Amino acid sequence: METARGSRLKKAILEKEGYAGDYSIKKNEISFRLLSALRLLAIDISNSRAALDSRYLEWQDVVMGETDIISQDNERRVLIMLKSICQRVIESARHEGMELEVTIQRNNQIVMRCF
Numbered sequence: 001m002e003t004a005r006g007s008r009l010k011k012a013i014l015e016k017e018g019y020a021g022d023y024s025i026k027k028n029e030i031s032f033r034l035l036s037a038l039r040l041l042a043i044d045i046s047n048s049r050a051a052l053d054s055r056y057l058e059w060q061d062v063v064m065g066e067t068d069i070i071s072q073d074n075e076r077r078v079l080i081m082l083k084s085i086c087q088r089v090i091e092s093a094r095h096e097g098m099e100l101e102v103t104i105q106r107n108n109q110i111v112m113r114c115f
Contacts, residue, residue, distance in 0.1 A: 006045050036063050039070055042077035
């Protein structure tokens with residue numbers, strides 16, 4: 001489990017490196033910014049600050065295009081987080097769609113009463 005300190009460090013890194021925010025997922029495309037942020041967030045730094053320093057350098061290598069991945073485990077964690085994000089978006093869209101359908105039905109009833 002990540003500590004609050006670890007989360008703050010990662011957030012500071014994303015902000016310092018210019019990778020905080022402006023993430024997107026489109027059909028057949030996941031933004032490089034999102035993948036970069038997820039790769040950093042997926043780094044396990046439960047051991048120490050030194051662990052973060054070492055993994056941070058590996059993360060920078062990926063961001064700079066010097067290597068493709070930090071590790072297989074990191075990529076697995078990234079995919080798990082990405083899947084979770086997509087599932088939450090799908091669920092949110094379903095909920096909003098149902099609310100929209102209710103609103104449309106109510107509006108149709110109001111229009112029908114007018115005639």
